[in-house]
Amino acid sequence: MNLLTNLFYFILLFINPLTVYSYDVILHNETEPGFKIYKVLSYRDGITVVHLVKPINESCIEPRIDLRILHPNGTIDSAKVDYPIPEYNFCLGPHRYYWFDINRSLPRSINILYLDIASASYYVLSITRSGYVLSNTYVAPISIINGSIYADGYLTTHTSEECGFMFANYETENIVMWKYFSRPDDKGNFSLLNEGRHYLQSSSNYYFIFPSIDGNFGIVNANSTDINIKSNEFINPSKFTFKVYVSFIKPVMESVDGPFLIYQSAIPHFELDFFCDTAFSGIGNTCLLMFNRAEDKNTSEVIKLSFQTSGSVFDMRKLGDKFVNAEIVTFNGLFQGGYLITLRDNQRKTIEGIILDNDGKYNGTWGFPPGLKSSGSFGVTASLNGSLRLVTFENEMTLKISFTTLPKFFSNDQGYENPHIKSTYPSIDSSIPLSITNINITYHLSVTISTNNVSIYQYINNDDIPILRQFVPGNSPYFSYSSDKKTINMKVLESTFNQPNSNYYIVIDGNMVRDWKSNNPLLGVVRNRWKFNTINIQDNFAEESIGRFSLTEEGTKSFEKLSLDGRRGFLSQLRIDLAKSIPVDINRLDYIKCCEYDYSQKPPRILLSLPIKSTTSPHERNVDHIIKDLDILIKHKEVTPISWFGTTNNLEASFGFRRYKNLLDDFKFHLIGIVIGIVILGFLYFYAKKKYPLGENIVIFKFPLIILNFIMSIMFILNNGKNVPQLFIPSIIFCVIPTIINFVMGVIIMLQEIKKNRYFYEWFKNNVDIASLFTILSGANLEMLNILSSQVAGIMLFNAPLSEVIQFYIFWGSFIGFFINDVPRFIIQVFYIKLVVNYDIIPFLTLSTSSIILANNIISKIYHAIIHLYSKKRKSIMILQNKKISCNLANENSSITVPRKIRKTVK
Numbered sequence: 001m002n003l004l005t006n007l008f009y010f011i012l013l014f015i016n017p018l019t020v021y022s023y024d025v026i027l028h029n030e031t032e033p034g035f036k037i038y039k040v041l042s043y044r045d046g047i048t049v050v051h052l053v054k055p056i057n058e059s060c061i062e063p064r065i066d067l068r069i070l071h072p073n074g075t076i077d078s079a080k081v082d083y084p085i086p087e088y089n090f091c092l093g094p095h096r097y098y099w100f101d102i103n104r105s106l107p108r109s110i111n112i113l114y115l116d117i118a119s120a121s122y123y124v125l126s127i128t129r130s131g132y133v134l135s136n137t138y139v140a141p142i143s144i145i146n147g148s149i150y151a152d153g154y155l156t157t158h159t160s161e162e163c164g165f166m167f168a169n170y171e172t173e174n175i176v177m178w179k180y181f182s183r184p185d186d187k188g189n190f191s192l193l194n195e196g197r198h199y200l201q202s203s204s205n206y207y208f209i210f211p212s213i214d215g216n217f218g219i220v221n222a223n224s225t226d227i228n229i230k231s232n233e234f235i236n237p238s239k240f241t242f243k244v245y246v247s248f249i250k251p252v253m254e255s256v257d258g259p260f261l262i263y264q265s266a267i268p269h270f271e272l273d274f275f276c277d278t279a280f281s282g283i284g285n286t287c288l289l290m291f292n293r294a295e296d297k298n299t300s301e302v303i304k305l306s307f308q309t310s311g312s313v314f315d316m317r318k319l320g321d322k323f324v325n326a327e328i329v330t331f332n333g334l335f336q337g338g339y340l341i342t343l344r345d346n347q348r349k350t351i352e353g354i355i356l357d358n359d360g361k362y363n364g365t366w367g368f369p370p371g372l373k374s375s376g377s378f379g380v381t382a383s384l385n386g387s388l389r390l391v392t393f394e395n396e397m398t399l400k401i402s403f404t405t406l407p408k409f410f411s412n413d414q415g416y417e418n419p420h421i422k423s424t425y426p427s428i429d430s431s432i433p434l435s436i437t438n439i440n441i442t443y444h445l446s447v448t449i450s451t452n453n454v455s456i457y458q459y460i461n462n463d464d465i466p467i468l469r470q471f472v473p474g475n476s477p478y479f480s481y482s483s484d485k486k487t488i489n490m491k492v493l494e495s496t497f498n499q500p501n502s503n504y505y506i507v508i509d510g511n512m513v514r515d516w517k518s519n520n521p522l523l524g525v526v527r528n529r530w531k532f533n534t535i536n537i538q539d540n541f542a543e544e545s546i547g548r549f550s551l552t553e554e555g556t557k558s559f560e561k562l563s564l565d566g567r568r569g570f571l572s573q574l575r576i577d578l579a580k581s582i583p584v585d586i587n588r589l590d591y592i593k594c595c596e597y598d599y600s601q602k603p604p605r606i607l608l609s610l611p612i613k614s615t616t617s618p619h620e621r622n623v624d625h626i627i628k629d630l631d632i633l634i635k636h637k638e639v640t641p642i643s644w645f646g647t648t649n650n651l652e653a654s655f656g657f658r659r660y661k662n663l664l665d666d667f668k669f670h671l672i673g674i675v676i677g678i679v680i681l682g683f684l685y686f687y688a689k690k691k692y693p694l695g696e697n698i699v700i701f702k703f704p705l706i707i708l709n710f711i712m713s714i715m716f717i718l719n720n721g722k723n724v725p726q727l728f729i730p731s732i733i734f735c736v737i738p739t740i741i742n743f744v745m746g747v748i749i750m751l752q753e754i755k756k757n758r759y760f761y762e763w764f765k766n767n768v769d770i771a772s773l774f775t776i777l778s779g780a781n782l783e784m785l786n787i788l789s790s791q792v793a794g795i796m797l798f799n800a801p802l803s804e805v806i807q808f809y810i811f812w813g814s815f816i817g818f819f820i821n822d823v824p825r826f827i828i829q830v831f832y833i834k835l836v837v838n839y840d841i842i843p844f845l846t847l848s849t850s851s852i853i854l855a856n857n858i859i860s861k862i863y864h865a866i867i868h869l870y871s872k873k874r875k876s877i878m879i880l881q882n883k884k885i886s887c888n889l890a891n892e893n894s895s896i897t898v899p900r901k902i903r904k905t906v907k
């Protein structure tokens with residue numbers, strides 16, 4: 001098989017069609033003679049980099065890297081790479097390749113692949129376009145086949161800035177090893193994301209790797225039977241079959257689709273070359289197969305195949321006689337649609353460009369200007385604005401760059417550089433209100449949502465590193481369609497567009513959507529195209545505040561394992577990363593405080609607190625907004641920068657970010673309400689006392705207290721019970737069982753009294769409603785029954801003549817209640833306050849009422865005991881009984897007031 005041979009020729013992507021006649025020329029005087037053009041790399045920002053080499057002899061070039069940088073305004077700079085790349089990289093290897101390789105690396109750098117024999121490794125040197133060395137990274141070991149170095153490794157850079165690059169080489173004769181690296185960060189560093197192997201059917205089978213729109217890489221290879229690959233001799237021509245397969249390596253998902261058979265033939269041939277690329281604005285991928293059917297080179301035949309990423313071939317045709325006597329140098333999909341083939345005739349005298357349209361049909365021939373010497377080197381590139389650049393040498397000392405403007409293949413890209421997009425909300429260069437919660441994209445055709453991302457960035461100016469604000473993978477519930485499937489709606493978090501007067505842009509990855517009809521992945525929108533800004537508004541002042549957030553289970557574990565220094569380091573990095581995620585000036589965030597435990601999560605998680613400082617600048621977000629945004633960011637961390645940083649990714653999404661509650665601050669209105677309630681009760685009490693001093697007027701406080709406590713206990717279970725799972729069951733048990741017991745005792749007591757106490761029965765007859773109400777209320781606390789005889793404010797209703805025995809029962813009943821109800825409830829409340837992080841009003845009231853009831857019970861029980869002992873001593877039990885009897889007697893009068901005399905005698 002004939003591998004890509006002569007390397008003095010190279011073409012880059014993005015060239016546009018139609019015959020072109022007039023050129024603008026820029027000349028650049030070199031300071032030394034003898035350079036040849038090796039490669040031309042073009043970038044989206046219009047800068048073109050020419051790599052020049054200087055041959056020494058047949059097999060070697062000078063061991064240096066010379067760059068010429070063409071700015072869009074026509075200025076040309078020279079640069080050299082100052083790095084000791086081993087000299088043997090600059091000599092042709094056994095396969096007529098130089099060992100080093102140079103490739104564009106998007107968005108703004110260059111990768112140089114080279115071999116280091118001493119360490120038996122491939123390295124990639126990442127440099128800026130002006131030759132400054134960014135990084136030098138080991139990528140793979142050298143393969144040794146048949147005892148010698150087999151240095152055919154090369155780089156394939158993805159055409160999307162959002163994707164990384166692929167390194168591939170033969171590991172053995174039958175195995176191609178690939179390694180996929182991340183896109184370089186701003187410092188030129190990249191890392192291995194994935195690797196795999198591709199098995200070839202026969203040894204040293206030719207393969208071709210090309211990037212496809214969706215971020216994957218296609219790998220094409222042929223398989224023929226009965227042919228000796230090395231010598232191209234047919235072993236048995238009559239049995240010959242020849243097949244071409246394509247597989248799609250999905251480097252991110254670690255899987256491979258295919259192999260799909262895309263071509264099959266039984267006609268013998270002597271040589272085969274293939275070239276493949278993806279259609280940018282059209283549909284699918286295209287390969288050119290170039291056959292030499294006979295030993296005569298002049299009879300080459302070219303077949304063009306177009307196939308989808310599913311492997312199905314939708315177009316196959318033979319290209320015309322243009323290709324007789326010619327050799328294909330390059331084949332590339334063009335950004336503005338269609339493909340460019342560069343041809344060189346066999347005498348190496350003329351160079352020709354052929355344009356195929358989106359469907360792969362011949363559209364035109366593009367003649368390069370005359371003046372190319374037979375062995376002249378050239379490079380060709382086209383920028384996105386349709387400017388075509390041809391780089392040649394005018395003479396030994398003068399570099400010549402010919403410019404021309406090409407028409408666009410698709411008529412209207414609306415500025416998105418994507419022919420499929422009709423409009424968007426927000427539109428390009430518009431101003432949007434803060435915190436909008438949706439964006440939408442309208443396509444010209446019906447689409448289905450696929451897997452890749454939409455990312456929203458904020459940027460200060462074009463040269464700064466943009467801040468990622470939200471990224472959403474296609475197959476997430478954030479997306480919805482319009483009914484005609486032409487508009488896609490995406491939900492946006494409120495926190496995303498939270499910066500007033502700021503610039504944003506949205507990036508759509510290739511294969512975020514697919515064409516609904518053909519199911520082929522569609523081109524996305526690159527950085528800096530779909531841009532707009534937020535309006536300027538001023539924030540009100542908000543007091544500084546403290547918020548709390550929780551680590552995840554794993555985060556808690558790994559934090560606990562850290563040394564003291566490690567923890568400090570983690571927390572200070574966390575602070576920095578939080579500031580970047582919001583984003584907010586780091587000085588607005590105070591140092592993070594560690595460590596409380598949140599026992600309400602199981603297992604317990606570490607809680608951290610972050611004080612947020614207030615600002616008087618109306619242009620910065622106030623504390624309230626920061627807290628709200630941070631809460632949203634953490635809660636939706638799967639789509640926000642929170643999951644991007646190693647530190648913030650340890651934050652618990654379900655916890656979010658909660659303002660630290662200051663009870664006094666937060667419940668001030670509740671507390672005022674309670675104080676007013678107490679004051680009113682106080683007035684009632686004094687009124688009752690004045691009206692009838694002998695009544696047990698204290699029930700005016702007791703009654704609301706018990707009711708409030710009971711209601712709060714129930715609300716606590718409903719509202720807060722689940723917050724601390726450990727306490728949920730006990731709090732139900734200690735609410736339901738005592739209530740049932742109290743209620744049953746209440747009923748029994750009432751029935752007993754009705755049966756045995758004539759006086760009570762009389763009262764009961766007149767007050768059935770109130771008696772039944774209090775029987776029910778006795779469920780809350782048995783002492784409720786005592787209120788019936790409290791004579792509060794001298795009201796007749798509460799004048800029930802309870803017998804001594806019953807009072808005795810109530811006393812012991814409530815004594816039991818004290819242990820099964822009041823004490824456990826209090827304990828549960830105390831545990832709750834210890835275990836829970838966010839205390840709120842219900843548990844607060846439950847705890848305060850419980851403690852008052854408990855204290856009151858304890859003290860009153862002690863007093864009762866003292867009285868009991870005291871009276872026993874004095875043998876004054878009789879008097880006590882007298883008192884009760886007198887009470888009962890008094891109740892016989894159906895008057896509102898009990899005669900004072902009797903009471904006085906009692907005392």
Ligand SMILES: *[C@@H]1O[C@H](CO)[C@@H](O)[C@H](O)[C@H]1NC(C)=O
Nearest residue numbers: 026027028029030397398399
């Ligand atoms: C290159 O050199 C020639 C003569 O040596 C001179 O006329 C021409 O102006 C130079 N061009 C540039 C771009 O410097």
Ligand SMILES: *[C@@H]1O[C@H](CO)[C@@H](O)[C@H](O)[C@H]1NC(C)=O
Nearest residue numbers: 056057058059060061087091
């Ligand atoms: C070419 O030059 C290199 C470096 O000077 C030398 O090592 C090599 O032997 C030369 N090759 C030939 C074929 O002259």
Ligand SMILES: *[C@@H]1O[C@H](CO)[C@@H](O)[C@H](O)[C@H]1NC(C)=O
Nearest residue numbers: 070071072073074075076077
């Ligand atoms: C052209 O652009 C480059 C880079 O932006 C700048 O350094 C140079 O001064 C510009 N030259 C002219 C003539 O404007």
Ligand SMILES: *[C@@H]1O[C@H](CO)[C@@H](O)[C@H](O)[C@H]1NC(C)=O
Nearest residue numbers: 101102103104154155156157
């Ligand atoms: C990188 O270099 C390889 C080998 O020279 C070439 O096939 C490929 O097209 C280049 N890719 C880019 C993006 O320049």
Ligand SMILES: *[C@@H]1O[C@H](CO)[C@@H](O)[C@H](O)[C@H]1NC(C)=O
Nearest residue numbers: 145146147150173203204230
């Ligand atoms: C390795 O050696 C074997 C046997 O000598 C030969 O058939 C094969 O073609 C060689 N492979 C390469 C890549 O040179």
Ligand SMILES: *[C@@H]1O[C@H](CO)[C@@H](O)[C@H](O)[C@H]1NC(C)=O
Nearest residue numbers: 201202223224225226243259
């Ligand atoms: C490729 O050809 C070999 C024989 O040379 C055959 O065994 C193998 O199955 C073929 N591969 C495929 C995928 O058909």
Ligand SMILES: *[C@@H]1O[C@H](CO)[C@@H](O)[C@H](O)[C@H]1NC(C)=O
Nearest residue numbers: 017018357362363364408409
């Ligand atoms: C080439 O493409 C252009 C733009 O789509 C079209 O106007 C023209 O007719 C095409 N020419 C041929 C020969 O197909």
Ligand SMILES: *[C@@H]1O[C@H](CO)[C@@H](O)[C@H](O)[C@H]1NC(C)=O
Nearest residue numbers: 424425438439440442482487
């Ligand atoms: C896109 O969203 C905006 C704002 O919600 C809405 O006004 C507009 O109608 C939407 N466009 C389409 C085509 O649905």
